[in-house]
Amino acid sequence: MLTARQLLIFKYIVEEYIATAEPVGSKLLMTKYNLPYSSATIRNEMSFLEEQGYLEKTHTSSGRIPSMKGYHFYVETLLQPDVDDKVKNQVSTLFSDRNRSIQEIIEESCQMLSQLTHLTTVALGGNSSYEKLQNITLVPLGSNSVTAIIVTDKGHVENRIFHISNEISMEDLSACVDIMNDTLIGTPIDDVANKLEKDVKPIMSIRVKEHEVLFNAFLQAFMKFAKSNVYFSGKDNMLYQPEYNDVNKLRKLVSAFENAQQWKSLEPSKDDERGVVVRIGGNELPFNDGINDVSIISTSFDTGENSRGSISVIGPTRMPYDQVVSLVELIGENIEKLIKDENNEKLR
Numbered sequence: 493m494l495t496a497r498q499l500l501i502f503k504y505i506v507e508e509y510i511a512t513a514e515p516v517g518s519k520l521l522m523t524k525y526n527l528p529y530s531s532a533t534i535r536n537e538m539s540f541l542e543e544q545g546y547l548e549k550t551h552t553s554s555g556r557i558p559s560m561k562g563y564h565f566y567v568e569t570l571l572q573p574d575v576d577d578k579v580k581n582q583v584s585t586l587f588s589d590r591n592r593s594i595q596e597i598i599e600e601s602c603q604m605l606s607q608l609t610h611l612t613t614v615a616l617g618g619n620s621s622y623e624k625l626q627n628i629t630l631v632p633l634g635s636n637s638v639t640a641i642i643v644t645d646k647g648h649v650e651n652r653i654f655h656i657s658n659e660i661s662m663e664d665l666s667a668c669v670d671i672m673n674d675t676l677i678g679t680p681i682d683d684v685a686n687k688l689e690k691d692v693k694p695i696m697s698i699r700v701k702e703h704e705v706l707f708n709a710f711l712q713a714f715m716k717f718a719k720s721n722v723y724f725s726g727k728d729n730m731l732y733q734p735e736y737n738d739v740n741k742l743r744k745l746v747s748a749f750e751n752a753q754q755w756k757s758l759e760p761s762k763d764d765e766r767g768v769v770v771r772i773g774g775n776e777l778p779f780n781d782g783i784n785d786v787s788i789i790s791t792s793f794d795t796g797e798n799s800r801g802s803i804s805v806i807g808p809t810r811m812p813y814d815q816v817v818s819l820v821e822l823i824g825e826n827i828e829k830l831i832k833d834e835n836n837e838k839l840r
Contacts, residue, residue: 494541497529499570501537502546506558506566510810513734515555560773560809563787567770567813574814575822579608587826594795594831595649599723601803601823606726609816611807614755615723623681630669638665640713644681652713657705664700668710671695684714722755735785735808745786748779758790758802766792768821773809785809789816791824795831803827 494502504525505516518534521527527534538556541547546562549555558566586604587597602615623644631639633653642650656665675692676684688711696703727749736742748754758778771777771788778788789811790804803824805816 494544498537498541501527501534502541502562503566503570505538505541505547505556506562506570509557510812513810515550515553515557517553517555520555558809563772563809563813564770567772567817571817572814573818574812575818579819580822582608583822583826587830590830597830598801598803598827599725601827602723602725605803605805605819605823606729608819609805609807609812610726610732611729611805611811611816612724612726612749613803613805614725614758615803616755616758616801625676625679625681625684627677628669628672630665632662638662640669640710642713650713652709654706654709660705661701664703664706667700668696668703668706671699672710681714685711688714724749730807733808735810741783744783748783751779754779758788758804768817768824770813770817787811787813789813789820791820793824793828793831801827 501521504521504527508514508516508520508524518531518538521534522529522531529537538547541562542549542556545559546565547556548559548562550557582604586600592600598615602613605611606613625642626645627643629641629643631641633639636657637653637655640652640654642652654665671692672688675695676687679687688707693703693707696707700706727746730736730745731742736745755778769790771790773784773786776788777783777786785808786806787809788804788806790802792800792802795801803820805811805820807816
């Protein structure tokens with residue numbers, strides 16, 4: 493159990509290091525924060541905090557920085573909500589426009605979070621196994637291309653542009669869409685590819701002349717759709733963090749961003765606890781390739797009866813936890829409320 497003095501010194505060290513990325517010394521603490529203790533007393537307390545595992549020394553300075561244990565302790569014990577009214581109004585404005593799909597709201601929330609925090613964000617939409625195909629629509633774009641618009645019962649939309657040769661007629665394309673709408677509506681997205689092969693292809697082979705080319709194009713579209721619920725924003729924000737000046741470290745981080753499958757481990761199950769989850773470094777991260785000084789702050793929300801999504805902020809362990817935790821919580825609550833309101837309207 494830390495004393496009030498130790499807690500105060502520890503709090504200032506964490507917050508100073510978060511702000512500056514520079515190790516913190518006793519003299520700076522005494523002068524900048526007007527602490528009523530001598531420099532020697534502060535040094536003694538810093539040594540004690542280091543012995544207890546809350547602080548650690550760097551190789552380049554006599555100052556201290558928070559350890560992983562220290563960050564955890566700070567988040568669990570000393571965190572204070574920090575969202576000002578201006579930001580609350582921005583969030584409120586985003587969620588007041590109801591003329592967008594759930595997917596668009598989630599993606600725009602992701603963009604807002606990365607802009608407000610100057611960090612990277614990732615959103616996972618509802619698990620596609622809980623989404624069902626609602627409709628496929630065909631929109632001609634010109635003489636040799638069309639867009640297929642695929643919509644699910646959860647409001648998720650995927651556009652697929654087809655560049656068609658002169659051998660493929662619009663009649664064949666329209667016939668394909670009619671067959672798929674007749675056969676696939678109500679099918680879970682994860683099962684569509686299998687049902688395409690089993691039930692749709694035999695019908696297409698009889699009714700559509702260039703069925704093989706069209707079948708493969710639609711199959712690829714649905715396979716992409718089933719995997720497309722990972723959305724990033726602000727990846728380049730990590731380039732400006734001093735922790736990632738090392739080229740090898742940055743390369744690993746960029747590689748982790750490119751591997752969408754790794755981030756699926758952040759996808760919550762329906763039994764996971766609600767609220768904000770803070771993952772700080774090491775084994776708590778979804779990737780295991782030597783990247784340790786990264787924190788991920790996530791919250792989840794219901795996207796349907798058996799489906800949940802999540803939104804997360806990714807940054808260095810030296811991130812402003814009070815601001816980020818509060819923002820993630822606020823936006824997560826707004827997403828869930830919006831989805832509940834829309835589902836209730838559908839039931840009326």
